[in-house]
Amino acid sequence: MLPVIGAILVGALIYTVVVSIxxxxxxxxxxxxxxxxxxxxxxxxxxxxxxxxxxxxxxATTVGNSARMEYxxxxxxxxxxxxxxxxxxxxxxxxxxxxxxxxxxxxxLGTISxxxxxxxxxxxxxxxxxMLVTMGVSIGGLVGLLFSRLLAGRRTLKQIGYFILSTxxxxxxVFWYYSFYFSDNGTVFFDAIFRIADMVGLSSxxxxxYTVSAISIGLVVGAPFGIPDIVAAILFLIIGIxxxxxxxxxxxxxxxxxxxxxxxxxxxxSEFRINHTSWNPRTYLPFTFNTTTSTSIWYNxxxxxxxxxxxxxxxVGPIRWVIWIVLPGxxxxxxMAAFTPYLFVAALIPFATSYGLSFAGYELVYExxxxxxxxxASANLVDYVKxxxxxxxxxxxxxxxxxxxxxxxxxxxxxxLLPAVILGCVFANLVAGSVAANAAAMGGDFRAERKITRQRxxxxxxxxxxxxxxxxxxxxxxxxxxxxxxxxxxxxxxxxYAYVALSAFAxxxxxxxxxxxxxxxxxxxxxxxxxxx
Amino acid sequence: MIEAIKLxxxxxxxxxxxxxxxxxxxxxxxxxxGPNGSGKSTTMRMLLGLLxxxxxxxxxxxxxxxxxxxxxxxxxxxxxxxPVLPERLTGYEFINYTADIWRIPRGEKxxxxxxxxxxxxxxxxxxxxxxxxxxxxxxxxxxLAAALIHRPRVIILDEVQAGIxxxxxxxxxxxxxxxxxxxxxxxxxxHVLEIAEQMCDRIGIINEGQMIAEGTMDELRAQARGQSSxxxxxxxxxxxxxxxxxxxxxxxxx
Ligand SMILES: Nc1ncnc2c1ncn2[C@@H]1O[C@H](COP(=O)(O)OP(=O)(O)O)[C@@H](O)[C@H]1O
Ligand SMILES: [Mg+2]
Numbered sequence: 001m002l003p004v005i006g007a008i009l010v011g012a013l014i015y016t017v018v019v020s021i022x023x024x025x026x027x028x029x030x031x032x033x034x035x036x037x038x039x040x041x042x043x044x045x046x047x048x049x050x051x052x053x054x055x056x057x058x059x060a061t062t063v064g065n066s067a068r069m070e071y072x073x074x075x076x077x078x079x080x081x082x083x084x085x086x087x088x089x090x091x092x093x094x095x096x097x098x099x100x101x102x103x104x105x106x107x108x109l110g111t112i113s114x115x116x117x118x119x120x121x122x123x124x125x126x127x128x129x130x131m132l133v134t135m136g137v138s139i140g141g142l143v144g145l146l147f148s149r150l151l152a153g154r155r156t157l158k159q160i161g162y163f164i165l166s167t168x169x170x171x172x173x174v175f176w177y178y179s180f181y182f183s184d185n186g187t188v189f190f191d192a193i194f195r196i197a198d199m200v201g202l203s204s205x206x207x208x209x210y211t212v213s214a215i216s217i218g219l220v221v222g223a224p225f226g227i228p229d230i231v232a233a234i235l236f237l238i239i240g241i242x243x244x245x246x247x248x249x250x251x252x253x254x255x256x257x258x259x260x261x262x263x264x265x266x267x268x269x270s271e272f273r274i275n276h277t278s279w280n281p282r283t284y285l286p287f288t289f290n291t292t293t294s295t296s297i298w299y300n301x302x303x304x305x306x307x308x309x310x311x312x313x314x315x316v317g318p319i320r321w322v323i324w325i326v327l328p329g330x331x332x333x334x335x336m337a338a339f340t341p342y343l344f345v346a347a348l349i350p351f352a353t354s355y356g357l358s359f360a361g362y363e364l365v366y367e368x369x370x371x372x373x374x375x376x377a378s379a380n381l382v383d384y385v386k387x388x389x390x391x392x393x394x395x396x397x398x399x400x401x402x403x404x405x406x407x408x409x410x411x412x413x414x415x416x417l418l419p420a421v422i423l424g425c426v427f428a429n430l431v432a433g434s435v436a437a438n439a440a441a442m443g444g445d446f447r448a449e450r451k452i453t454r455q456r457x458x459x460x461x462x463x464x465x466x467x468x469x470x471x472x473x474x475x476x477x478x479x480x481x482x483x484x485x486x487x488x489x490x491x492x493x494x495x496x497y498a499y500v501a502l503s504a505f506a507x508x509x510x511x512x513x514x515x516x517x518x519x520x521x522x523x524x525x526x527x528x529x530x531x532x533x
Numbered sequence: 534m535i536e537a538i539k540l541x542x543x544x545x546x547x548x549x550x551x552x553x554x555x556x557x558x559x560x561x562x563x564x565x566x567g568p569n570g571s572g573k574s575t576t577m578r579m580l581l582g583l584l585x586x587x588x589x590x591x592x593x594x595x596x597x598x599x600x601x602x603x604x605x606x607x608x609x610x611x612x613x614x615x616p617v618l619p620e621r622l623t624g625y626e627f628i629n630y631t632a633d634i635w636r637i638p639r640g641e642k643x644x645x646x647x648x649x650x651x652x653x654x655x656x657x658x659x660x661x662x663x664x665x666x667x668x669x670x671x672x673x674x675x676x677l678a679a680a681l682i683h684r685p686r687v688i689i690l691d692e693v694q695a696g697i698x699x700x701x702x703x704x705x706x707x708x709x710x711x712x713x714x715x716x717x718x719x720x721x722x723x724h725v726l727e728i729a730e731q732m733c734d735r736i737g738i739i740n741e742g743q744m745i746a747e748g749t750m751d752e753l754r755a756q757a758r759g760q761s762s763x764x765x766x767x768x769x770x771x772x773x774x775x776x777x778x779x780x781x782x783x784x785x786x787x
Contacts, residue, residue: 295633303621369617372583376611377634377683378603529583530544 007096011104018108026112034223037214044132045209051094051136052143059141059247060148062086063254073255083251087141087244094133099126106216115222124219128212131237135208138243145250208236289387292380296387300363301394318350341411342488345421348403349484352396352425353432353476359392360385361436361472364524365444365463368532375525382521389433389517393426400425416495420487420502427509428480434516436464436472441523443468446532483509534558534718535580535687539589542575542742549575550742552589557720557735559686562713564733565722568771572742573722574614577689580720581611593687610685612693614722616676620665624656624675627664631679650678653708655701669696677705688712690721694728706732726763736763740771 022029033039062083066073072082107122211232218225289297364385374384404418443465464472483505491498535557542550550572557563565573578584580591582602591598596605619627628647637643651657654674659667667675673696680688688709694702709732713719723729729736736753738746746756746766753766768774 291633291636295630299619299622299630302626303619370619372613372617373631373679374634375583376581376606376609377631377636378606379634528585529578533578533583 007100011100014101015104015108018105019111022109023112030113030221033217033221037218037223037225038210040213040217041207041210043209044128044212045207047098047129048132048136048208051091051133052140054094055090055137055140055144057140057144057148058090058137059083059087059251060144060254063145063251064148066255078252079255080245080248080252083255084244084248087137087247091130091133091137091244094137095129098129098133102129106220109220113220113222115220118220118222121216121219125212125216127237128216128233131233131240132208132212134240134244135236138240138247141247142243142250145247145254149254211236289390290383292383293387293390296384297391300359300388300391318354341407341414342485344403344407345484345488346481348400348421348425349428349480350477351399352429353473353480355392355396355399356389356429356432356434356476357436357472359395360388360433361440361444362463364388364437364440364520365446368446371446371524371527371532372529375527375529380521381525382518385434385437385517385520385524386513388437389430389513392429392433396426396429397422417488417491417498420491420498421484423502424484424487424505425480427506428476428483430513431479431509431516432476434513434520435476437520438516438523439468439472440464441520441527446527479509479512534592534594535563535720536592537576537580537589538591540576540579540586540591541588542572542579542584543587548742550579553739553742553744554589555737555744555747557718559716559718560713561735562709562719562721562733564729564736565720565739566724566726566729566736566767567722567739568724571739571771573739574691575742576739577611577691577720577722581609581689582606608685609687609689610680610683611689612673612676612680612691614691614695616672618664618667618672618676621663623661623663624667624671625651625660627675628660628679628682632682635683637683647678647682650681654678654704670698670701673697674701681708686716687718688720690719692722692724694723694725702728726767730763738767738770745770 069082073079075082102125103122106125107119110118110121211229214225214229215233217223218229288294374381400422404422407414408418440463445463445465487498487501487505490501537553537555540550540553541548553572553576555563565576567573575584579586580593580598582598582605586599593605594608596608598605619630622630625647628651632643632647633639648657651660654677656671656674656678659671664672664675673693677690677693690709693705697705709719709721713734721733730750735747735749737744738753746753748756750763753763756766
């Protein structure tokens with residue numbers, strides 16, 4: 001009940017602000033908006049992207065854990081209906097935020113506007129947002145199912161997949177938003193669809209986001225959006241609905257064939273029994289740590305969660321950050337071209353710190369009950385936490401190297417600074433990981449894993465609660481941005497300075513890593529079993 | 534040995550264990566017997582140092598669990614009611630991981646011991662499968678193997694036989710009897726009466742967090758005057774099924 005009241009209050013507030021401020025510049029606004037109805041396409045396409053990224057593994061996870069909802073599956077109805085219901089819950093959840101913000105804005109604009117159909121904009125917007133999110137979520141679900149099918153039963157490949165996926169996310173999200181901000185309305189991404197659309201004689205402005213923008217803003221300012229826009233909207237709606245259905249249908253097939261079920265020891269196609277070769281904790285690193293630390297590193301890499309919600313958390317956090325803060329900031333700068341390499345670095349940093357957050361923070365919490373084994377064995381939890389933090393290092397190293405290579409291709413002259421950027425990210429990640437581990441030890445919901453497996457609102461449950469979560473994300477990002485950009489800044493004067501700055505930064509990071517790991521470990525060793533059992 | 538001294542555990546307002554005292558001597562197998570929710574697991578967790586007693590304390594060997602938990606834990610092995618296992622590791626990897634966490638030196642000796650344990654418990658075949666594919670019984674066996682890997686002198690088993698096949702149960706029984714005869718102190722909980730009857734030297738019956746009867750089978754028999762089977766004793770002490778309600782329910786259904 002409280003969230004509903006909150007949402008209504010927020011909505012009312014937004015509405016009030018809009019109707020009291022916008023009339024002042026209404027005339028100018030109308031001119032501005034009429035000039036390009038696709039002005040908000042970027043935002044609306046982003047809604048689709050969020051829906052997509054936020055639920056990329058959702059269906060696969062639901063099917064994979066279907067044993068845990070056998071109580072539902074035995075009900076006398078088609079199984080796809082049950083999967084459909086799960087998907088719709090996710091869709092609605094993903095819609096709410098946009099609706100709470102968008103609806104009152106359009107309602108406000110509709111009230112101010114003198115155009116006859118303006119008041120229709122708000123309710124139609126609701127339908128259109130639903131359409132966007134539906135498309136995003138179902139495409140995400142289907143992609144996730146596809147990936148899971150490819151990876152079923154292949155543990156090593158999954159590990160590599162995790163790495164590739166996150167690197168891809170950095171690169172793609174930078175390019176995607178690069179294109180939004182600097183060229184057009186994000187047409188690059190929908191090129192294939194456009195070509196087909198052109199062939200059948202529809203306008204080339206055919207991204208879902210553009211359609212939503214054209215129709216809702218068009219209604220407000222009384223600008224004619226064409227028949228093609230309406231056709232497109234209906235078409236997208238139909239596509240969205242078909243995709244959701246397809247998604248739940250594929251879920252059903254996947255469930256029956258059993259290749260996703262956690263607990264299948266064989267791939268469904270062949271009788272072949274999967275025998276996993278044992279991983280040896282200590283052989284994969286060139287360094288030697290003490291037993292507890294190296295065991296912890298190995299354990300974390302071997303068992304890191306790859307389920308939907310975790311990858312979603314991992315991806316959406318930084319993407320959100322990059323999209324709303326980093327890129328608009330750079331958009332302001334006129335001398336665009338010179339900034340592009342920095343754009344990549346700026347986009348890389350939140351991903352680097354996010355590795356720390358998810359490997360050391362989330363994983364520590366999801367480890368939940370395993371804390372018991374550690375406490376019983378009187379393991380040195382400070383060392384254990386260090387291991388968790390360090391387990392992210394190879395991934396950060398990989399991702400930042402890939403991004404650096406891209407920068408190198410575009411801006412060869414940057415080469416002397418790139419190793420410093422890579423190492424800067426690696427050290428920043430140590431801070432991120434240990435701060436997150438500490439936040440997890442303070443505010444971790446050690447039963448989070450169980451709450452999630454109940455399937456409802458899979459992506460909702462945050463493993464770390466409230467302020468601790470804020471602390472876990474804010475501080476490391478500030479450290480990382482200040483550090484890495486200081487390195488780049490002084491490096492612009494003389495590359496050698498960059499390495500002096502890097503040494504100082506590394507030292508600071510290392511100290512922070514030690515002290516936060518220590519604090520995290522101490523807290524963890526004192527946690528009572530009733531917190532996690 | 535294990536010595537529980539007036540253990541009490543209060544969860545916010547609910548008292549799960551109340552003023553519970555008992556001793557288990559080296560070489561002895563002791564069963565905590567009680568209905569679901571009577572406080573067996575909570576008692577064990579206090580003995581293990583996983584939960585802090587609200588009142589009272591416990592001694593494991595010569596160590597006080599509240600003031601010296603590290604040394605006390607070092608000598609204990611525990612198989613929880615719901616085994617805590619990392620699903621994405623293979624059984625073999627998990628045992629190795631546990632051994633590392635316990636800081637048991639790597640090497641041939643350790644390898645050999647692990648293989649022996651796995652073979653003994655009939656799970657060697659499955660040791661290279663991911664734990665997520667294990668059945669309940671297999672998980673429990675892996676958990677048992679992990680609990681024994683550091684050769685504990687005090688062993689705590691929480692309903693270890695649940696879900697295990699007869700052969701497995703017999704194996705566990707033999708292992709435990711053997712370890713006890715070598716001087717291990719063994720505390721187990723169960724609500725399966727035959728197990729308590731066949732395997733244990735002494736039995737403590739608890740209900741609603743309190744000890745209501747304690748002793749060897751013979752002593753319990755004497756206490757419950759005349760009743761010969763443990764089932765009768767147990768039901769007399771903890772209350773039998775509500776026959777009237779059962780009859781009502783069956784009547785409604787038909
Ligand atoms: N962390 C906890 N918080 C609150 N109540 C608990 C907690 N753990 C156990 N209990 C309650 O304590 C009682 C005894 O539980 P438990 O020791 O698990 O019983 P048993 O193992 O004998 O079945 C139960 O009523 C249970 O609900
Ligand atoms: Mg119990």
